Amino acid sequence: MGFETFVQTFANALVLGSIYAMVAVGLALAFGVMQMANFSHGELFMAGAYVVYVLYSLVGLPFLVAVVAAFPIVALIGMLFERVLFRPTRGNVLSGFMATAGAGFIMQVLVGQQWGVGLMRSVVVPYKGSAEILGAAISWQRLVIIPATIIMVGGLWFFLKKVKAGKGLRACAQDPEAAVLQGISLNKMTSLAMLLSGGFAGVSGALMAPIIPVTPYMGHVYGVTAFIVVIVGGMASIEGAVLAAFILGFIHTFISTVYDSVTATMVGVLFMAIVLVVKPTGLLGNVKV
Amino acid sequence: MSKSNSSSFIWLPVVIVIGLFCFAPQVVSAYRLELLTIFLINVILAQSYRLMTTTGDWTLCHYILMGVGAYATGILAKKFGVPFYAAMPLAAVITVGVSLILALPLSRTIGFAFFIASFALGEFIRHVWLKFHTPFGGARGVNGIPKLEIGQQGDWYFIDFWDSTNFYFFTLIFTVLALLVLYRIDRSRVGNAWKSIYADSELCESIGINVTRYRVLIFCVAGFFAGIAGSLLAYQVGSIDPHNFEMVEMVYLIIWVVVGGVKTYWGPLIGVFSMSLVFELARPLQEWRPLLFGLILILFLVFMPGGLETLLPRIKSFFLGLVGKKEVR
Amino acid sequence: MSFFSVKGLSKHFGGLVANNSIDLDVEKGEIRGVIGPNGAGKTTFFNVVSGFYTPTSGTVEFKGKVISGLHSSKIAKLGAVRTFQRAALFPEFTVLENVIIARHLNADTSLLNAIFRHNTKAEAGNLARSKEIIEFLGLKDEQDNLALNLSHGHQRVLGVAMALATEPELLMLDEPVAGMNSSEKAVMVGLIKKIRDTWGITVLLVEHDMKTVMSLCDKITVLDFGEKLAEGLPEEIINNDKVIEAYLGADDIVA
Structure with a gap:
């Protein structure tokens, strides 16, 4: 691998790690607060990409507006998931997980029926051109993901540490019963967690829409990767999710470049299996799931 | 520990159902008969998956284990010309071997982590099929798997398996045998040990049941039957590729057992039957079918978490409640 | 020693x-x-x-x-066998079944026996011994009740019965x-x-x-x-x- 290729791959890994982080923190947050896992997190990602497709490609709104709009729209879907799927199955993580698998099927069909199945929806790249860094060319469209992630994840961190509602979320994640005794409404907190979880998945999908083919099934790979990231990081740990996201981003990108994407996926999965065997709580987690 | 009074009540319907299946080729088209063959294979798969869940360990790789059996059969039959009476048992043994390897790390985890880890390891195997062209054929899989053969044309014992009726009966025999064996295992001391692990694994350890060993064992037994199902599938469809064993298929398997229920032996049978029926009836709505099944899955999980098998007791207690009687156990 | x-x-x-x-x-x-x-x-x-x-x-x-x-x-x-402070039992089995399950160490637990049930003698012995233990501990009247329906006192006695079943x-x-x-x-x-x-x-x-x-x-x-x-x-x-x-x-x- 030459130096230019290395820089190129390194930058790509950072971008991919950023996207993984943005997708996975939502999953980790929801798991921490609800003790429930969303199988269709990838479909929320897909929904975000379709928001951009509709608002930017079809309606003609500015790309930035479409990306920002993806947050509330997909957040609403996340809240719907919480109300309809997670609340009735609360306490049974397998039931909730399978119910969201059903919801994923439903979303794929609805999107496919509305905007076509299997067609590659190309979203015109809004930020054209590329940046020259140490001799390697990295497209602006990809590069913009890194600051976006810093803003989003930084914002989440601020929200969880400094804002009252965010502190409530953390209290619920640590000890739901104690949180309820302090007057925190568990239902409100789970709803808020799924709202944020959906919003983050939506924005990530929106940012990726011009880069990868937009199809009803595009979310699957990202959903699966988000799960691997969250398990490696430690199910309920946001910091763990960010760390694992970049580890997986680097594993996937470098192995794809040197070998191929199938090998990259295999190594990623194997890495997760090893982490589970050696430290079943994940890298930074302390709860066994 | 079966109660003798209930078993005589059960055997009559069982005989009737088997009779109906024997009679089916007389009335249905060749196409439908192939669907019925697939249905019988799915019955083995669902019932072995139900066995797996008796320890409380739901997996997401049962479909992959079926794939292992199918790939083993396909490669043995096509590349090495191994006859079915050797290929099928070999495929089952290979599947048990793979199950054993998977079970060793998996048995270190429980509950949701087990569920997810089983998915990850399953995906690993599927990617092995995708990656290695020899012997797995990469994304195109193994094609042109020879039909199984009993005798040559002219032998008095020759059976022509190009005729789908003959393969249907071949599958039927395996299905009935598998169901019988799984029934015996379910009602045996080993079966009860597994159910006990689900109820209280600490207590099991204290009375001398090695929980880890039994969790590995159940994974292998379930894998054996998944391997048999895969082997039959390979002979039935003639070509297999990694896309046959994707996550979506696993979700359908989960829908069967969720709809039927896993607490009793009969739940998964009810589940596969009713869902296969719905699947066929919904054939005209092909593109909408996943949506329908997604809805069914959600409705069952939310409104009837025990599955259809709990329907009869529920109706019973509802009517008993109407006349003001308490149900007596 | x-x-x-x-x-x-x-x-x-x-x-x-x-x-x-x-x-x-x-x-x-x-x-x-x-x-x-x-x-x-x-x-x-x-x-x-x-x-x-x-x-x-x-x-x-x-x-x-x-x-x-x-x-x-x-x-x-x-x-050397232990019991639990909590009422540890298999709730959806009867008292007799609980004790029989606890005879695990004295039973033929092979898969072949699970399928063919050829070792009926060992199982008959386990049944007899289980009944003996239940009677010895005064649980005979509860024998066919589901374990979850027992009183706390009886549940704890069942715990001892299961421990004894391992001999x-x-x-x-x-x-x-x-x-x-x-x-x-x-x-x-x-x-x-x-x-x-x-x-x-x-x-x-x-x-x-x-x-x-x-x-x-x-x-x-x-x-x-x-x-x-x-x-x-x-x-x-x-x-x-x-x-x-x-x-x-x-x-x-x-x-």
């Missing part, structure tokens, strides 16, 4: 020392009680000797064999009378004595209830702050100044 012997047993959880170099010897046929005020390390001690925790240092020997570090199921196989030489009881009313306590005390007197099974029990321990045990070991404070006959223990001091302020001496 003692029948059951604990040597220098320590158990640490991170920086916390739950048990510190405890020695204890139990003779065959003895009923031994281990007591101590709350937080004295009784439960940890019990979990270590029964194989649920691995000791940080020290050993546990049973019939001259080191059992510390072994799986609980392996220890049960060697003939142990050493029975380790974790707070056998916890949560019982006085008549249930009396029944349990009677049963434990009967088990030792009739079947010669050695008993090691951890208990909070002083009155039960005093009336039941041949010898008593007192733990305090994770260490052995005193050991002796019940009358020696009750007059031991150190023990009285340890329990001072605690309201439950001879409660």
Whole structure:
């Protein structure tokens, strides 16, 4: 691998790690607060990409507006998931997980029926051109993901540490019963967690829409990767999710470049299996799931 | 520990159902008969998956284990010309071997982590099929798997398996045998040990049941039957590729057992039957079918978490409640 | 060589020392009680000797064999079996089925037997022995009831029945009378004595209830702050100044 290729791959890994982080923190947050896992997190990602497709490609709104709009729209879907799927199955993580698998099927069909199945929806790249860094060319469209992630994840961190509602979320994640005794409404907190979880998945999908083919099934790979990231990081740990996201981003990108994407996926999965065997709580987690 | 009074009540319907299946080729088209063959294979798969869940360990790789059996059969039959009476048992043994390897790390985890880890390891195997062209054929899989053969044309014992009726009966025999064996295992001391692990694994350890060993064992037994199902599938469809064993298929398997229920032996049978029926009836709505099944899955999980098998007791207690009687156990 | 012997047993959880170099010897046929005020390390001690925790240092020997570090199921196989403080049972099986399941170590557990049921003789023997144990412990009337429907007292007795079903030489009881009313306590005390007197099974029990321990045990070991404070006959223990001091302020001496 030459130096230019290395820089190129390194930058790509950072971008991919950023996207993984943005997708996975939502999953980790929801798991921490609800003790429930969303199988269709990838479909929320897909929904975000379709928001951009509709608002930017079809309606003609500015790309930035479409990306920002993806947050509330997909957040609403996340809240719907919480109300309809997670609340009735609360306490049974397998039931909730399978119910969201059903919801994923439903979303794929609805999107496919509305905007076509299997067609590659190309979203015109809004930020054209590329940046020259140490001799390697990295497209602006990809590069913009890194600051976006810093803003989003930084914002989440601020929200969880400094804002009252965010502190409530953390209290619920640590000890739901104690949180309820302090007057925190568990239902409100789970709803808020799924709202944020959906919003983050939506924005990530929106940012990726011009880069990868937009199809009803595009979310699957990202959903699966988000799960691997969250398990490696430690199910309920946001910091763990960010760390694992970049580890997986680097594993996937470098192995794809040197070998191929199938090998990259295999190594990623194997890495997760090893982490589970050696430290079943994940890298930074302390709860066994 | 079966109660003798209930078993005589059960055997009559069982005989009737088997009779109906024997009679089916007389009335249905060749196409439908192939669907019925697939249905019988799915019955083995669902019932072995139900066995797996008796320890409380739901997996997401049962479909992959079926794939292992199918790939083993396909490669043995096509590349090495191994006859079915050797290929099928070999495929089952290979599947048990793979199950054993998977079970060793998996048995270190429980509950949701087990569920997810089983998915990850399953995906690993599927990617092995995708990656290695020899012997797995990469994304195109193994094609042109020879039909199984009993005798040559002219032998008095020759059976022509190009005729789908003959393969249907071949599958039927395996299905009935598998169901019988799984029934015996379910009602045996080993079966009860597994159910006990689900109820209280600490207590099991204290009375001398090695929980880890039994969790590995159940994974292998379930894998054996998944391997048999895969082997039959390979002979039935003639070509297999990694896309046959994707996550979506696993979700359908989960829908069967969720709809039927896993607490009793009969739940998964009810589940596969009713869902296969719905699947066929919904054939005209092909593109909408996943949506329908997604809805069914959600409705069952939310409104009837025990599955259809709990329907009869529920109706019973509802009517008993109407006349003001308490149900007596 | 003692029948059951604990040597220098320590158990640490991170920086916390739950048990510190405890020695204890139990003779065959003895009923031994281990007591101590709350937080004295009784439960940890019990979990270590029964194989649920691995000791940080020290050993546990049973019939001259080191059992510390072994799986609980392996220890049960060697003939030392424990019960639980909670009502541990298989709720959706009947009382008789619970005891039969607990005959695991004495049964043919091969898959072939599961499928073909050829070993009917062993199973018939297990059934007979299970009924015998149930009758011995006075659960005969409850035999066909689901375990979840039993009273708390009966559930605890069922726990003992399941332990006995493994044919142990050493029975380790974790707070056998916890949560019982006085008549249930009396029944349990009677049963434990009967088990030792009739079947010669050695008993090691951890208990909070002083009155039960005093009336039941041949010898008593007192733990305090994770260490052995005193050991002796019940009358020696009750007059031991150190023990009285340890329990001072605690309201439950001879409660």
